[in-house]
Amino acid sequence: MKNRRARRPCCRILLGFLALLFLALGRAAASPQQKSAKEELLVLPGELGKPGGRLVIALRGEPKTLNPLIAADTRSREVIGVMQADLVHINRATQLTEPALAKSWKLSPDALRYTVVLRQGLKFSDGHPLDADDVLFTFRVCLDENVHASQRDLLMIDGRPITVRKLNSRTVVFQLPKTYGVGERLFDGLAILPRHLLEKPYQEGKLGQIGTLATAANQWAGLGPFRLKEYVAGQRLVLERNPYYWKTDVKGNRLPYVNELVFLFVPNADAQVLKFQSGETDAIAQLSAENFSVLSRQQRGYTMVDAGPGLEYNFLFFNLNDLGEKASPDLTRKQKWFREVKFRQAVSAAVDREAIVRLVYQGRGTLLWGLVAPGNRRWGNEKLAHPPRSLERARTLLKEAGFSWGNGSNGESALLDSDGKPVEFSILTSSSNVDRTKMATLIQEDLKQLGMRVQVVPLEFRSLLDRVTQTKEYDACVMGIASYDADPNSDINVWLSSGGTHLWNPSQAHPATAWEAEIDRLIGEQMTARTFARRKKLYDRAQEILAENQPMIFLASPDILAGAKNSLGNFRPAVLEPYVLWNVEQLYLKNAPENSSR
């Protein structure tokens, strides 16, 4: 602060000193109508905005809940994200942690204890002051088994919970059972709950049932930039600006700028596009490349932004589950091919990733060879091989694995396994996801050139998930996952053989193969390693093992595409969720009415 001012002209220096002097004298002079004497507000740098107006966004369907403890769907998380706040927050643009409700934090030398100091003068959106008891209450609730909070798993390290202790009304100590590689990132997204409103339902065991969209506005409070105003079932959710929000701009104006934030509910992505096109909504994110190019072509007072590669990775995987006697003989026969590493490597060599990026993402995507998406700037392994498509190599690999070619039923050349049976299998995709169905159709054609006969089976997403994780009756599947954070721990359930999203063979009691055991070990060690360099080294190795064994054949990663009206200020879409609303407190309307009342 001081340094920045020092570079400016002399009069500014003088003014700056004066201001600092006033601040030092108990902050008595700091713009009284903006903040009261003992508030420690967070000052956000960046373009100054204009207060007032309403910001309208369309959501694909209604959020299920406002309750952060039970929210599982992205829509609920998006809405909760603007109504709640966390102690430490990950800046979606820099992908680094920043102080939020916590003014500062300190890690003990043994890396087992965090001492977190809260800002002074924090208030919930209903005006009730926040203190350390609210933080304690939040962690007690999240860790309570009976509440079934979705955050509970994140707060358990090696099966033991993080313990929380209060030092004084503004200082809290977190004791970790073991060192935890993610560090303070663990606090991100953990909404601090209002004890004065939730204590009673918690005692009555009703915490899971409260926080529906129909909750009365005065019965719900948070620390986020917006608070509940009105809900019209099936149509919209209206939020109003939280007058007690704890951030200001550099001029000391309390954020957020807009008075109202409206979420319209629409049935699907195309409806979202239509609403945006007609000017009913101010911004749009998660656009498909096709819709992005439609909107870009007919620019009518809006700006479209390609924010670059995101954290979504799409991949093909085969059914490697050990089903024992439950497996149908047909699947057992096919699994003999799928289990062959060279077969998977051959498939990977035959896939035309460039065609996928061009035809599915219209060039707005990146080829992918590993689990870490290109949008993740810190954790990717640059040394990972990027072999170009080669049918030659694929054929050699298949030959080495004992496959041969012969005449198929329709006279075309067909790939035969060592028993002389033709290689035929099906690939599941989600019928609602056009992109992935397209990928599967391209792969189908690629593999036809190797003599494999592939059927593409689009299934409704829930029944697809059921087949992959429950009944395990499928051959192969194209799926995609979007990491919610740049830290590798957000994908821990994909990496670990015991994880539920270790899709090719989920929730194993013991690792089925030596390389999965090795990945488990590396990821486990990485979890508790203290330095970034050490974690990165372990993580790089895990990526290499995955690339060698190809249980997931990585395909492509789409860019994050967004758009906003030209009148929306501070619009800077990020590659992390929530793509557009991550800086919602700074978004402003350039054409906001002048005399907007506060």
Place this chain on the structure above:
Amino acid sequence: MRTHHPFAKWLIILGALHAIVVCAGFFAPYDPIEQDRKNPYLPPMQLHLMDAQGHLHLRPFAYALKLREGTFDQYEQDTSQLVPMRFFNSGAGYRLLGFLPSRIHLFGSVGTRICLLGTDGYGRDQFSRLLYGGQISLLAGILGAACTLSIGLCVGAAAGYFGGWKDDALMRVAELFLALPWLYLLFALRAFLPLSVSPLKAFFLIVAVIGAVGWARPARLVRGIVLSAKERDFVRAARGFGASDSYLLRRHILPETSSVLLTQAAILIPQYVLAEMTLSFLGLGVPEPAPSWGNLLSNLQQYSVLVSYWWMYLPALAMVPFFLGYLGLASSLQERREPYKIERRSPESLA
């Protein structure tokens, strides 16, 4: 004589249209599932005889389309590159009528492809897909109608001829079928079937399903005719001479239903082609990459396709002549079946 004329006219038109579809391999220039990944969403190419310099060419030609720099789907004509159309060109192999292997196509080109109806998102030639797609859609319609009519005939004849409780029972079942929400039934049925169904199996499944659903209406019609026919004098006489039930049905009663069945067939076939298209449109039909008219149109479910690539609508236009043909045939059959009506009209002209 007058009544036979339009009937023959429609029959010739339909015959020609079907011949084109049946010989799709010959009329289509390319393999319908071959992807040209460099040319997605290529707009239809125009055929010219006169080039940009004003020279007349004997052979029709098209200008090659070039992708505009930095775009995904914006093409511009490259007037320096002429692609002459070659007739009876040797191209991708196919089997004419399903068994005669051949490589000769009505037209084609060397190097750059001529896509008369443009290409889809994978760069597949829409014209070829349209012709091959017709094979599946029309065959599904015809087989489905045959299936429906045979069930309808059996049930209707049995109900009308035997009467009594059998008639009651069969007709109640028919009413039940009329009341079924068949689209939802299909969804349910598809969910029970094995996951990956080969295109051939899927095809027969569709035929069976649409065939089994619509039999109630023809069954009622047939029953009505059988009811009146079995009381005719010549039938009674034959019965008096000791003819058996099956003989009576075969020789005297069922022939009476033939014209109704033919008219029904002409009405049902386009209906069932439409049903196949609905199913494929919703993703319940023949799986990709096999083309069918419904599959071709299902691209339009995406908003971006709907507003960006107008040629994706063309398959919808293609079925218009087929439907007109069938409906024309049905109405001329109707006239032929009821000559009395025409006679009743004729006294006016006499007067």
